[in-house]
Amino acid sequence: MTQYADEASFLANYNRREFDAPLLTVDPVLFTYHQAQLKVLLVERSAYPERGLWGLPGGFVQIDTDISLEDTARRKLQEKTGIIPPYLEQLYTFGSNQRDKRGWAVTVAYTALMAYQECASHIESVSDVQWQPLDQLNKLTLAFDHQQIIEFARERLRQKALYSIVPAYALPEKFTLPELQQLHEVLLGKPLQKKSFRRRIEEAELLIDTGEKRSDGSGRPAVLYRMKEGAGGYTFVRNLEE
Amino acid sequence: MTQYADEASFLANYNRREFDAPLLTVDPVLFTYHQAQLKVLLVERSAYPERGLWGLPGGFVQIDTDISLEDTARRKLQEKTGIIPPYLEQLYTFGSNQRDKRGWAVTVAYTALMAYQECASHIESVSDVQWQPLDQLNKLTLAFDHQQIIEFARERLRQKALYSIVPAYALPEKFTLPELQQLHEVLLGKPLQKKSFRRRIEEAELLIDTGEKRSDGSGRPAVLYRMKEGAGGYTFVRNLEE
DNA sequence: CAAATAGTGTCTGTTAGACACTATATG
DNA sequence: CATATAGTGTCTAACAGACACTATTTG
Numbered sequence: 001m002t003q004y005a006d007e008a009s010f011l012a013n014y015n016r017r018e019f020d021a022p023l024l025t026v027d028p029v030l031f032t033y034h035q036a037q038l039k040v041l042l043v044e045r046s047a048y049p050e051r052g053l054w055g056l057p058g059g060f061v062q063i064d065t066d067i068s069l070e071d072t073a074r075r076k077l078q079e080k081t082g083i084i085p086p087y088l089e090q091l092y093t094f095g096s097n098q099r100d101k102r103g104w105a106v107t108v109a110y111t112a113l114m115a116y117q118e119c120a121s122h123i124e125s126v127s128d129v130q131w132q133p134l135d136q137l138n139k140l141t142l143a144f145d146h147q148q149i150i151e152f153a154r155e156r157l158r159q160k161a162l163y164s165i166v167p168a169y170a171l172p173e174k175f176t177l178p179e180l181q182q183l184h185e186v187l188l189g190k191p192l193q194k195k196s197f198r199r200r201i202e203e204a205e206l207l208i209d210t211g212e213k214r215s216d217g218s219g220r221p222a223v224l225y226r227m228k229e230g231a232g233g234y235t236f237v238r239n240l241e242e
Numbered sequence: 243m244t245q246y247a248d249e250a251s252f253l254a255n256y257n258r259r260e261f262d263a264p265l266l267t268v269d270p271v272l273f274t275y276h277q278a279q280l281k282v283l284l285v286e287r288s289a290y291p292e293r294g295l296w297g298l299p300g301g302f303v304q305i306d307t308d309i310s311l312e313d314t315a316r317r318k319l320q321e322k323t324g325i326i327p328p329y330l331e332q333l334y335t336f337g338s339n340q341r342d343k344r345g346w347a348v349t350v351a352y353t354a355l356m357a358y359q360e361c362a363s364h365i366e367s368v369s370d371v372q373w374q375p376l377d378q379l380n381k382l383t384l385a386f387d388h389q390q391i392i393e394f395a396r397e398r399l400r401q402k403a404l405y406s407i408v409p410a411y412a413l414p415e416k417f418t419l420p421e422l423q424q425l426h427e428v429l430l431g432k433p434l435q436k437k438s439f440r441r442r443i444e445e446a447e448l449l450i451d452t453g454e455k456r457s458d459g460s461g462r463p464a465v466l467y468r469m470k471e472g473a474g475g476y477t478f479v480r481n482l483e484e
Numbered sequence: 485c486a487a488a489t490a491g492t493g494t495c496t497g498t499t500a501g502a503c504a505c506t507a508t509a510t511g
Numbered sequence: 512c513a514t515a516t517a518g519t520g521t522c523t524a525a526c527a528g529a530c531a532c533t534a535t536t537t538g
Binding site for chain 3: 193195200215236
């Protein structure tokens with residue numbers, strides 16, 4: 001191993017391609033909620049490997065333009081949806097010598113949430129991007145280990161539904177409490193007590209009453225709320241029942 | 243961009259050094275509890291960059307021997323402590339163009355816990371590995387952003403003290419409830435109600451009474467317990483008060 | 485016995501579950 | 512009015528906080 005007199009000369013001679021390193025990608029899992037279903041954003045791969053398969057809207061870090069991993073995630077999401085989603089959080093980093101045919105590969109996965117309508121027009125204009133309902137995911141063969149990554153992200157989001165209102169970021173800016181409760185019920189796979197659900201959200205003062213209401217055509221109209229600043233970061237001290 | 247007829251010819255021509263990619267390392271944050279203090283394992287860097295500074299016991303993925311990121315973390319910990327710690331969990335992945343003088347760099351950080359005594363002899367035999375008390379960390383200048391990574395890991399461990407007994411992995415195999423409570427109190431920075439602390443652990447049946455007791459020289463001896471299989475994965479539905 | 489530490493009994497307070505009730509919309 | 516959906520009142524159950532009490536050790 002070469003010895004250097006000081007750090008400056010070490011850095012001057014440093015060559016980042018000297019060693020074989022794992023491939024490094026960033027893969028955002030973008031969820032939304034539409035027509036009583038959780039959906040995930042998939043992209044059809046146009047290049048090898050796994051060409052023709054659907055997968056997550058990820059890609060390589062561009063070291064000359066991205067300044068952080070989150071930056072890369074935001075860039076890829078904007079490329080595919082036209083929008084930067086209101087919720088983006090690092091999920092987990094998957095890395096092994098098995099998950100990519102090219103060899104050792106690492107992906108930093110993110111969970112993102114946004115309203116379905118926010119990018120509906122953008123997505124309808126292209127054929128290689130689609131919202132896939134989560135309960136029909138088995139019918140598709142996804143690229144790499146993206147199926148497992150999506151399941152991992154869904155499980156984490158399910159956990160969050162027990163102690164936060166993070167799922168609300170998958171709804172439009174203005175939404176009703178029954179809508180939010182339905183979303184939580186889909187995530188948890190079981191009905192929730194209306195009273196319990198509302199009470200904890202009201203007592204924690206997480207939402208702002210917009211003064212508006214919305215009717216579904218029949219029945220009493222529901223109040224439209226907006227999330228308060230930072231409401232996604234709030235965690236209840238006690239979980240809902242599993 | 244070159245076009246390939248099929249995936250096989252794409253893979254045959256694939257060169258993983260073709261593009262500049264971020265550096266990728268794995269950095270375990272290994273905590274223990276000794277003499278009423280939380281301590282973290284640090285290593286003195288023998289090579290550039292940041293030579294001479296203390297930092298986390300991490301390193302590059304060895305793509306020919308490691309089969310997963312967790313593998314890399316385990317290997318580095320075994321190299322420095324002689325032991326594979328009983329608790330190892332991925333923490334967070336830090337990546338930006340600012341955190342390493344060599345340029346864009348990513349590190350997958352892990353939290354690990356083990357008993358102080360398990361590797362005391364191994365560590366005492368070398369001069370470049372040490373347990374550093376967390377409340378004296380400010381006095382040291384650490385390599386890269388390792389100071390922030392340690393703080394991040396400590397904060398996550400603090401959270402876990404509110405809803406799990408994961409911190410118990412920082413104790414010897416057999417430990418007493420007062421010991422575990424003290425550790426939680428150090429993590430949370432505040433005293434806990436003895437009764438509340440014991441009650442929830444007993445009701446969840448997380449520990450096994452070894453039948454043995456240990457006296458500190460004065461006062462009633464405390465019962466020695468062992469963790470049940472999977473006790474670290476248990477989460478209480480209700481948190482302790484912050 | 486006193487001092488020290490481990491461990492328990494039991495009351496209170498908070499918050500989720502259950503479920504019946506009222507409120508407000510449409511046709 | 513009937514029906515549908517939104518939203519409330521209120522009792523119960525579970526579980527953490529508070530704190531005084533008992534238990535077991537050493538000297």
